[in-house]
Amino acid sequence: MAEAILVLNAGSSSLKFSVFRSGGAELELSLRGQTEGLTTTPRFTAQDASGKSLSERVWKEGEPLGQEGAVSHLVDFLRGNLGEHRLVAVGHRVVHGGLEFSEPVRVTPEVIRALEKLVPLAPLHQPHNLAPIRFVFERMPSLAQVACFDTAFHRVQPELAQAFALPEEITDRGVRRYGFHGLSYEYIASALPAVDARAAAGKVVVAHLGNGASMCAMQGGRSMATTMGFTAVDGLPMGTRSGSLDPGVLLYLLDELKMDGRAIETLIYQRSGLLGVSGVSSDMRALLASDAPRAKLAVDLFVYRIGRELGSLAAAMGGLDALVFTAGIGEHAVPVRERVVQNAGWLGVTLDAAANSAGGPRISAAGSRVPAYVIPTNEELMIARHTRRLLAGS
Numbered sequence: 001m002a003e004a005i006l007v008l009n010a011g012s013s014s015l016k017f018s019v020f021r022s023g024g025a026e027l028e029l030s031l032r033g034q035t036e037g038l039t040t041t042p043r044f045t046a047q048d049a050s051g052k053s054l055s056e057r058v059w060k061e062g063e064p065l066g067q068e069g070a071v072s073h074l075v076d077f078l079r080g081n082l083g084e085h086r087l088v089a090v091g092h093r094v095v096h097g098g099l100e101f102s103e104p105v106r107v108t109p110e111v112i113r114a115l116e117k118l119v120p121l122a123p124l125h126q127p128h129n130l131a132p133i134r135f136v137f138e139r140m141p142s143l144a145q146v147a148c149f150d151t152a153f154h155r156v157q158p159e160l161a162q163a164f165a166l167p168e169e170i171t172d173r174g175v176r177r178y179g180f181h182g183l184s185y186e187y188i189a190s191a192l193p194a195v196d197a198r199a200a201a202g203k204v205v206v207a208h209l210g211n212g213a214s215m216c217a218m219q220g221g222r223s224m225a226t227t228m229g230f231t232a233v234d235g236l237p238m239g240t241r242s243g244s245l246d247p248g249v250l251l252y253l254l255d256e257l258k259m260d261g262r263a264i265e266t267l268i269y270q271r272s273g274l275l276g277v278s279g280v281s282s283d284m285r286a287l288l289a290s291d292a293p294r295a296k297l298a299v300d301l302f303v304y305r306i307g308r309e310l311g312s313l314a315a316a317m318g319g320l321d322a323l324v325f326t327a328g329i330g331e332h333a334v335p336v337r338e339r340v341v342q343n344a345g346w347l348g349v350t351l352d353a354a355a356n357s358a359g360g361p362r363i364s365a366a367g368s369r370v371p372a373y374v375i376p377t378n379e380e381l382m383i384a385r386h387t388r389r390l391l392a393g394s
Contacts, residue, residue, distance in 0.1 A: 003023065005020045005022050006019050007091045010128045019078070039064045042058070072139075096118045104146055104149070104389075104390060105146070106390055115147065121230075158224070161177065177229040178230060192324065192375065202220070202319075210239075211240075213239075215236065236305050242272035245268065274299075320347050338351060348370040350369075351368075
């Protein structure tokens with residue numbers, strides 16, 4: 001009987017899953033889907049590798065499932081849809097690995113306890129990531145689980161790139177720049193050599209542009225600097241997140257507007273970014289289609305901040321050998337890529353408009369000194385690879 005690996009990506013209101021067959025040299029996608037609206041009106045959908053719908057269920061409004069209920073329904077679905085494949089492990093995306101976890105790890109009770117201690121570093125993400133791990137551990141203790149961390153890829157950065165200018169008694173508590181989207185960047189680092197081996201060995205900036213957005217400077221496939229810092233709200237403006245703010249703004253909100261910590265948290269995580277600036281939507285597609293002046297302003301600010309961060313990351317490496325776009329906006333928003341590349345002309349990037357409209361993979365002109373590419377990311381496959389590797393090691 002062939003083996004299968006389940007990959008889970010648990011968020012605050014959704015549980016995404018993928019199932020990979022692990023018999024051959026490379027893992028093959030078998031099933032994928034999600035349960036969304038976990039706290040409101042849950043909806044489960046599943047498709048095969050070709051995108052054909054296999055199952056759909058909608059719960060009544062006001063029947064929240066939570067992560068545990070979503071995993072329970074998924075397990076029941078898999079029992080009837082794995083065919084000849086036997087589930088051998090579950091790989092999980094976990095946002096924060098702190099200082100301790102610099103690579104994927106087999107889940108044990110000790111690991112779960114260590115990850116629970118990191119909840120204060122990612123209070124809006126870590127609890128949801130851990131809920132399915134606990135559920136599987138309690139209900140199926142013999143099933144191997146692997147935790148893969150969004151912070152791990154950046155742990156090799158130079159110490160200076162991870163440091164804040166704060167007193168030692170604070171930084172010793174783990175207050176430093178961690179960086180996120182590491183599984184996405186790790187996948188791009190693994191895929192880029194097949195696209196451009198010379199660039200992969202050199203200095204590359206990868207722009208992971210989606211509802212959550214960040215950029216990473218990589219040299220020889222290793223993280224050198226990234227735009228996100230202590231939390232996943234830092235750096236670029238995002239769908240609903242503010243990105244970088246002068247700390248004085250937060251003091252102003254506390255002192256002058258009398259906002260408490262939870263109100264500020266809601267503001268910078270859920271009411272800002274593209275949504276906050278535009279007042280229209282957090283979706284780049286809606287903003288690009290809108291005639292509203294503030295929708296244009298939101299797009300302009302997004303592009304401007306990408307340009308500023310690109311210059312900063314190139315400076316951190318002392319040069320630039322390639323620019324890579326990935327994630328939802330990076331892979332699909334042709335006008336955004338066009339403007340970013342045009343603004344990067346001073347770095348030696350020249351756009352091929354036709355190639356950009358076609359989606360690449362190369363979107364820079366033949367004579368461009370610095371090439372630009374579009375490479376779809378695949379965090380789920382990266383997690384499945386790590387899971388299979390750790391299983392083989394055990």
